[in-house]
Amino acid sequence: xxxxxxxxxxxxxxxxxxxxxxxxxxxxxxxxxxxxxxxxxxxxxxxxxxxxxxxxxxxxxxxxxxxxxxxxxxxxxxxxxxxxxxxxxxxxxxxxxxxxxxxxxxxxxxxxxxxxxxxxxxxxxxxxxxxxxxxxxxxxxxxxxxxxxxxxxxxxxxxxxxxxxxxxxxxxxxxxxxxxxxxxxxxxxxxxxxxxxxxxxxxxxxxxxxxxxxxxxxxxxxxxxxxxxxxxxxxxxxxxxxxxxxxxxxxxxxxxxxxxxxxxxxxxxxxxxxxxxxxxxxxxxxxxxxxxxxxxxxxxxxxxxxxxxxxxxxxxxxxxxxxxxxxxxxxxxxxxxxxxxxxxxxxxxxxxxxxxxx
Amino acid sequence: xxxxxxxxxxxxxxxxxxxxxxxxxxxxxxxxxxxxxxxxxxxxxxxxxxxxxxxxxxxxxxxxxxxxxxxxxxxxxxxxxxxxxxxxxxxxxxxxxxxxxxxxxxxxxxxxxxxxxxxxxxxxxxxxxxxxxxxxxxxxxxxxxxxxxxxxxxxxxxxxxxxxxxxxxxxxxxxxxxxxxxxxxxxxxxxxxxxxxxxxxxxxxxxxxxxxxxxxxxxxxxxxxxxxxxxxxxxxxxxxxxxxxxxxxxxxxxxxxxxxxxxxxxxxxxxxxxxxxxxxxxxxxxxxxxxxxxxxxxxxxxxxxxxxxxxxxxxxxxxxxxxxxxxxxxxxxxxxxxxxxxxxxxxxxxxxxxxxxxxxxxxxxxxxxxxxxxxxxxxxxxxxxxxxxxxxxxxxxxxxxxxxxxxxxxxxxxxxxxxxxxxxxxxxxxxxxxxxxxxxxxxxxxxxxxxxxxxxxxxxxxxxxxxxxxxxxxxxxxxxxxxxxxxxxxxxxxxxxxxxxxxxxxxxxxxxxxxxxxxxxxxxxxxxxxxxxxxxxxxxxxxxxxxxxxxxxxxxxxxxxxxxxxxxxxxxxxxxxxxxxxxxxxxxxxxxxxxxxxxxxxxxxxxxxxxxx
Numbered sequence: 001x002x003x004x005x006x007x008x009x010x011x012x013x014x015x016x017x018x019x020x021x022x023x024x025x026x027x028x029x030x031x032x033x034x035x036x037x038x039x040x041x042x043x044x045x046x047x048x049x050x051x052x053x054x055x056x057x058x059x060x061x062x063x064x065x066x067x068x069x070x071x072x073x074x075x076x077x078x079x080x081x082x083x084x085x086x087x088x089x090x091x092x093x094x095x096x097x098x099x100x101x102x103x104x105x106x107x108x109x110x111x112x113x114x115x116x117x118x119x120x121x122x123x124x125x126x127x128x129x130x131x132x133x134x135x136x137x138x139x140x141x142x143x144x145x146x147x148x149x150x151x152x153x154x155x156x157x158x159x160x161x162x163x164x165x166x167x168x169x170x171x172x173x174x175x176x177x178x179x180x181x182x183x184x185x186x187x188x189x190x191x192x193x194x195x196x197x198x199x200x201x202x203x204x205x206x207x208x209x210x211x212x213x214x215x216x217x218x219x220x221x222x223x224x225x226x227x228x229x230x231x232x233x234x235x236x237x238x239x240x241x242x243x244x245x246x247x248x249x250x251x252x253x254x255x256x257x258x259x260x261x262x263x264x265x266x267x268x269x270x271x272x273x274x275x276x277x278x279x280x281x282x283x284x285x286x287x288x289x290x291x292x293x294x295x296x297x298x299x300x301x302x303x304x305x306x307x308x309x310x311x312x313x314x315x316x317x318x319x320x321x322x323x324x325x326x327x328x329x330x331x332x333x334x335x336x337x338x339x340x341x342x343x344x345x346x347x348x349x350x351x352x353x354x355x356x357x358x
Numbered sequence: 359x360x361x362x363x364x365x366x367x368x369x370x371x372x373x374x375x376x377x378x379x380x381x382x383x384x385x386x387x388x389x390x391x392x393x394x395x396x397x398x399x400x401x402x403x404x405x406x407x408x409x410x411x412x413x414x415x416x417x418x419x420x421x422x423x424x425x426x427x428x429x430x431x432x433x434x435x436x437x438x439x440x441x442x443x444x445x446x447x448x449x450x451x452x453x454x455x456x457x458x459x460x461x462x463x464x465x466x467x468x469x470x471x472x473x474x475x476x477x478x479x480x481x482x483x484x485x486x487x488x489x490x491x492x493x494x495x496x497x498x499x500x501x502x503x504x505x506x507x508x509x510x511x512x513x514x515x516x517x518x519x520x521x522x523x524x525x526x527x528x529x530x531x532x533x534x535x536x537x538x539x540x541x542x543x544x545x546x547x548x549x550x551x552x553x554x555x556x557x558x559x560x561x562x563x564x565x566x567x568x569x570x571x572x573x574x575x576x577x578x579x580x581x582x583x584x585x586x587x588x589x590x591x592x593x594x595x596x597x598x599x600x601x602x603x604x605x606x607x608x609x610x611x612x613x614x615x616x617x618x619x620x621x622x623x624x625x626x627x628x629x630x631x632x633x634x635x636x637x638x639x640x641x642x643x644x645x646x647x648x649x650x651x652x653x654x655x656x657x658x659x660x661x662x663x664x665x666x667x668x669x670x671x672x673x674x675x676x677x678x679x680x681x682x683x684x685x686x687x688x689x690x691x692x693x694x695x696x697x698x699x700x701x702x703x704x705x706x707x708x709x710x711x712x713x714x715x716x717x718x719x720x721x722x723x724x725x726x727x728x729x730x731x732x733x734x735x736x737x738x739x740x741x742x743x744x745x746x747x748x749x750x751x752x753x754x755x756x757x758x759x760x761x762x763x764x765x766x767x768x769x770x771x772x773x774x775x776x777x778x779x780x781x782x783x784x785x786x787x788x789x790x791x792x793x794x795x796x797x798x799x800x801x802x803x804x805x806x807x808x809x810x811x812x813x814x815x816x817x818x819x820x821x822x823x824x825x826x827x828x829x830x831x832x833x834x835x836x837x838x839x840x841x842x843x844x845x846x847x848x849x850x851x852x853x854x855x856x857x858x859x860x861x862x863x864x865x866x867x868x869x870x871x872x873x874x875x876x877x878x879x880x881x882x883x884x885x886x887x888x889x890x891x892x893x894x895x896x897x898x899x900x901x902x903x904x905x906x907x908x909x910x911x912x913x914x915x916x917x918x919x920x921x922x923x924x925x926x927x928x929x930x931x932x933x934x935x936x937x938x939x940x941x942x943x944x945x946x947x948x949x950x951x952x953x954x955x956x957x958x959x960x961x962x963x964x965x966x967x968x969x970x971x
Contacts (some may be wrong), residue, residue: 184921184923202920202921202922203920203921205921206920206921209921209923226923227923242932254931256931256932256933258932263932263933265931265933283933288936291936292932292936295935295936295939296932330897330898332897347923348919348920348921348922348923349897349919349920349921349922349923350922350923351922351923351938351939351942352896352897352919352922352942353897354939355939355942355943355946358939358943
């Protein structure tokens with residue numbers, strides 16, 4: 001069973017923090033979809049079992065009508081898509097129309113991820129988002145046929161206060177959104193935000209994260225990964241596969257695949273991709289499996305399974321037992337049977353802990 | 359002056375000497391010494407034009423970049439004057455106070471000195487110091503006014519300054535531009551007419567002054583010599599008078615400017631002697647070479663054993679590069695008798711070396727060469743000096759490493775080296791400089807107006823303060839105009855304490871310094887503040903304390919790391935995140951473990967220059 005990720009590099013507007021490959025909706029879109037289908041037909045094995053499909057971007061909802069259903073239909077024809085497969089489409093509130101919803105429901109999409117980021121209209125303007133609070137509520141209502149919804153929120157936006165965050169959380173919780181992704185702002189080089197000279201206050205972001213964690217936990221959400229919260233078992237199967245090191249295909253410009261111990265990165269030149277000569281970088285990471293597993297598994301609430309790590313050739317207790325004990329003693333790590341899990345406080349400084357174990 | 363005479367059998371002894379001129383060039387940094395040397399070589403056809411790269415004499419990269427000379431290279435030039443061919447030996451001298459002794463030894467190899475003065479700047483401190491050295495060595499000094507082509511040049515005023523400040527007759531001074539090659543001919547003419555010919559007795563036993571040496575991979579240590587009496591040739595058994603070591607001469611020759619072997623070096627000559635000498639420490643500047651079985655009665659005067667005055671710890675930033683560092687120091691030592699090093703172990707920095715230098719510039723040059731020529735990443739500790747520690751049991755020990763300072767209970771008193779410092783400055787900065795000297799525990803001696811625009815301030819200052827950041831402060835408080843010259847004066851008892859830094863309650867030995875008690879609080883505070891900025895936040899809170907003995911005098915805290923989690927990984931792009939983590943891990947390799955605390959290499963370096971204000 002493998003996952004499929006499809007990258008749609010088009011957006012109505014470029015968000016101020018975004019460093020990913022995306023451009024304005026363009027007459028090239030049909031050609032891009034064609035190129036996608038071509039890539040899939042070259043790389044997907046006929047009859048291959050597929051457990052999740054995730055159409056992300058960019059903003060897939062800005063595609064012309066028919067595009068998403070064509071992509072999904074192609075995969076269904078080519079592969080054995082499991083009847084219980086999770087099929088997610090990312091969308092922004094401003095491009096969620098009735099026609100869009102009808103199309104994706106018809107195509108069998110059963111999960112949507114909506115980019116809200118914040119419900120403060122001023123902040124939305126600051127970060128150059130194309131929608132406002134009302135627009136989000138309208139879109140959310142429009143998407144009522146798809147029960148499994150995820151809402152993206154951000155923390156650490158320029159000027160965002162603790163109150164702002166509480167308000168956004170309260171709104172999403174009041175909607176009973178089954179899934180919430182909560183990303184800390186990172187200012188990447190080349191973004192509008194970077195050029196504006198803004199820099200993140202990490203301590204304040206930590207305060208915000210703490211507020212969000214407490215609020216969501218109190219309201220019944222379960223943090224199953226550092227940035228992802230869900231009600232009941234509405235976790236993202238597709239994303240979880242990344243952290244669980246399950247194989248996945250990535251199609252489209254700048255998409256990444258993980259197949260058979262190799263990480264495959266498509267180049268980020270849209271024009272080259274459309275013309276069918278996308279550069280591909282293949283890195284054999286089969287020797288890094290243990291390192292990758294440490295890095296990815298500790299992000300999740302399941303944590304790191306020592307036996308699984310052993311099967312990747314690393315006996316953590318033998319090699320870093322002293323460090324592990326120290327982390328446990330200092331309250332950063334918790335041992336649950338054969339698993340090591342980060343403690344609540346340790347989530348904030350996950351990178352330094354992961355580094356000390358790698 | 360005597361005219362050379364010809365005899366049937368070639369030049370008679372007197373006339374051979376009479377056609378030799380041995381001279382050097384004295385100049386302040388930037389006043390154009392090396393450029394003038396280049397022009398002289400070019401004009402005498404010593405170097406074909408196409409072979410000229412700028413500043414030939416400065417053969418090391420660092421010298422060329424900084425426009426200073428460290429190593430001395432003598433050059434033999436041929437010059438025709440009134441139909442006679444003269445042999446002009448130019449001995450270049452280092453321009454920095456650290457190398458004062460070397461300068462004095464090369465001056466002792468000359469009869470004349472060209473004093474290059476910048477027509478736009480006038481006489482500078484360093485110029486003065488070297489002129490006095492030259493006069494001490496009985497040299498005839500000829501001023502040369504350089505850069506006369508510049509719009510701001512004022513040759514007449516500078517001439518007057520030379521006469522007033524130095525007391526030299528400047529009326530004959532050639533007005534030149536070394537850069538543009540203006541009036542170089544006159545300099546050469548004056549070298550012949552103005553400087554005396556060497557004296558000496560060819561029939562006396564060999565007496566050759568070593569004024570420098572360098573290491574050659576094939577020839578071993580090569581002595582640069584001036585033959586004062588007698589002669590030396592291949593096969594001669596020679597003896598170093600200071601060390602008593604004997605060798606057999608394998609090659610003698612001159613530089614023009616490349617080494618050219620000769621049959622014999624005779625009285626008055628400047629050249630080189632090779633004798634399968636393994637190490638430059640056996641060929642000390644100032645030592646006298648004589649014949650083993652027919653020695654001269656007295657060595658050349660002025661020999662001193664060169665001892666380091668400034669010390670610091672040098673460690674590889676990557677601990678596994680210890681052997682590379684050792685090899686590099688060994689290589690440098692081959693060519694630098696003044697460099698001293700011995701193994702040192704630091705709890706914080708691991709294995710490294712305690713190194714001794716002639717002064718701050720020497721230290722900087724060695725550090726830079728280690729990094730540049732040997733591609734090493736270094737951590738250096740704060741410069742220290744030689745302290746004489748008198749223990750309660752009556753014993754006296756010399757301490758150069760703060761970690762070796764005996765405990766307060768065992769110490770009766772400590773003496774520190776003091777220098778007499780001469781600071782030359784335009785009068786408007788006197789106030790600021792006096793304040794600085796006062797802060798640096800200076801003792802006012804004297805102030806002299808050299809002329810309307812120039813003042814000489816004399817102070818006695820502990821060397822310990824000079825090696826810290828005196829020079830930088832002096833420059834910044836005088837907008838770069840003031841210059842400093844210092845000389846070790848002796849030792850003085852002083853209330854010195856060891857200032858330790860504790861990170862999360864563990865002493866970090868590499869950060870310990872010896873300071874005067876009155877300065878300890880201020881230094882401790884700025885140390886702690888600086889460290890707070892450079893030590894990255896870690897999983898726990900880190901108290902930083904500066905202490906004297908058990909008494910904490912300053913305290914800062916690095917707050918615990920609160921958050922380092924990154925944003926979303928889009929579309930399964932794990933590699934981005936992995937790269938970041940790998941970078942973080944790489945960074946950790948450059949960290950030193952002090953007790954429980956990870957300290958970046960940069961932290962050790964950043965405390966070397968603390969802003970006292």
